[in-house]
Amino acid sequence: MGMKEGGKGPSRIFRKSDQKLLSRGTLSSDPKSKSPKLTAFRYELVRLAEPDEFSPDLDILNTAEHVAKYLLTPPESDELLTGTLSSNSSGIVYNMRRAIRNEKAQDFLDHLNKYNNLIARYRRDGTIKANIARMKTLPFPLVEHILSQAYARTVAPEVESLKDYEAFTSNVYGELLPNFTTKLFKESGLGPDKVFVDLGSGTGNVVLHAALETGCEAYGCEIMKNATRLADKQKMEFAARCRMWGINPGKFRLEKGDFLESARIAEALKRADVVLVNNYVFDSELNQRLLNLFLDLKEGAQILSLKPFVPTNHVITTRNAENPVSRLRVEEKEYFSGSVSWTDTGGKYYVQTVDGSMLREFLASDRSDRRRR
Numbered sequence: 005m006g007m008k009e010g011g012k013g014p015s016r017i018f019r020k021s022d023q024k025l026l027s028r029g030t031l032s033s034d035p036k037s038k039s040p041k042l043t044a045f046r047y048e049l050v051r052l053a054e055p056d057e058f059s060p061d062l063d064i065l066n067t068a069e070h071v072a073k074y075l076l077t078p079p080e081s082d083e084l085l086t087g088t089l090s091s092n093s094s095g096i097v098y099n100m101r102r103a104i105r106n107e108k109a110q111d112f113l114d115h116l117n118k119y120n121n122l123i124a125r126y127r128r129d130g131t132i133k134a135n136i137a138r139m140k141t142l143p144f145p146l147v148e149h150i151l152s153q154a155y156a157r158t159v160a161p162e163v164e165s166l167k168d169y170e171a172f173t174s175n176v177y178g179e180l181l182p183n184f185t186t187k188l189f190k191e192s193g194l195g196p197d198k199v200f201v202d203l204g205s206g207t208g209n210v211v212l213h214a215a216l217e218t219g220c221e222a223y224g225c226e227i228m229k230n231a232t233r234l235a236d237k238q239k240m241e242f243a244a245r246c247r248m249w250g251i252n253p254g255k256f257r258l259e260k261g262d263f264l265e266s267a268r269i270a271e272a273l274k275r276a277d278v279v280l281v282n283n284y285v286f287d288s289e290l291n292q293r294l295l296n297l298f299l300d301l302k303e304g305a306q307i308l309s310l311k312p313f314v315p316t317n318h319v320i321t322t323r324n325a326e327n328p329v330s331r332l333r334v335e336e337k338e339y340f341s342g343s344v345s346w347t348d349t350g351g352k353y354y355v356q357t358v359d360g361s362m363l364r365e366f367l368a369s370d371r372s373d374r375r376r377r
């Protein structure tokens with residue numbers, strides 16, 4: 005972890021400042037490379053006025069804490085983690101936190117050096133690598149931290165550009181948050197042998213999350229220019245960070261263009277186990293066209309959406325038997341506060357499972373009715 009002091013001297017390092025805060029991480033020479041590498045990244049150690057903005061000191065502190073908690077085990081992590089705010093103990097992470105609280109920049113840098121030396125030793129002797137290899141799944145707090153590191157450096161600084169859409173159209177932007185998507189992944193059984201597709205993937209958040217947390221093969225497709233530009237940036241940063249953390253996500257791919265027209269997405273849909281459509285504001289024509297796209301989904305595939313594709317009162321009849329809706333079994337569920345970016349309140353989501361048995365049963369009973377008549 006590299007670090008550069010921001011400006012005149014340690015005394016102002018933790019002061020709020022209007023200055024732009026970081027000189028960005030540099031990616032290795034070829035940005036098109038399949039395995040981009042973070043060669044160095046430097047922070048100006050300043051805190052911005054807005055509490056929501058990225059703070060390099062807190063990012064470093066959180067990283068140190070996540071490494072200690074999730075990539076090391078006791079007693080390896082003791083030197084980092086022992087101590088609480090009320091005790092006088094000497095845990096390095098605790099001391100870093102105290103230095104931030106007391107705005108003692110030099111103390112922070114001294115403890116950070118101790119942290120760096122210790123971690124360098126654990127990297128050299130293979131401790132961290134062995135611990136990662138033993139993990140069956142990545143703990144969610146670590147997943148969330150890695151995702152937020154990539155997002156904070158690529159999407160967040162330009163998040164305003166995502167509001168550049170035509171109001172009341174299907175391109176209105178909004179995000180599902182990681183604590184909601186992790187729940188969706190668990191409920192739908194995503195894992196390394198599964199395929200996930202996000203139709204309208206925005207800046208790629210959910211696709212990257214799925215690949216990282218579940219190891220699945222993950223695809224996304226997005227039409228809006230600003231979102232695809234940020235998705236490109238975020239995917240590079242994410243890949244580089246995964247490498248730096250020594251973690252292999254599942255294969256992922258972010259397509260640009262209309263998901264109704266994309267040959268790659270059509271192929272992915274044939275193999276998909278879970279399809280996400282954040283269709284909260286999609287117009288009815290787009291939802292109808294999506295239904296036709298779902299005709300190619302395999303039996304058992306699940307479509308997760310914020311608006312239902314199956315009308316609540318849908319009953320299969322001779323007239324609508326051919327409608328794609330007749331193959332979908334729907335379940336209504338509830339999400340809670342803190343799940344989506346556009347509101348703090350909860351709402352409903354829908355799980356539609358491709359289930360041809362309803363239609364087969366209807367056709368069988370319809371045939372026997374006709375025979376009796």
Ligand SMILES: C[S@@+](CC[C@H](N)C(=O)[O-])C[C@H]1O[C@@H](n2cnc3c(N)ncnc32)[C@H](O)[C@@H]1O
Pocket residue numbers: 174175176177178179180181202203204205206207209210225226227228231261262263264282
């Ligand atoms: C509400 S955002 C969802 C972003 C992300 N999936 C999430 O849930 O966090 C929906 C996205 O779908 C995109 N979209 C709408 N119609 C599309 C189409 N025909 N092809 C590709 N993307 C589309 C919009 O531009 C928008 O970025």
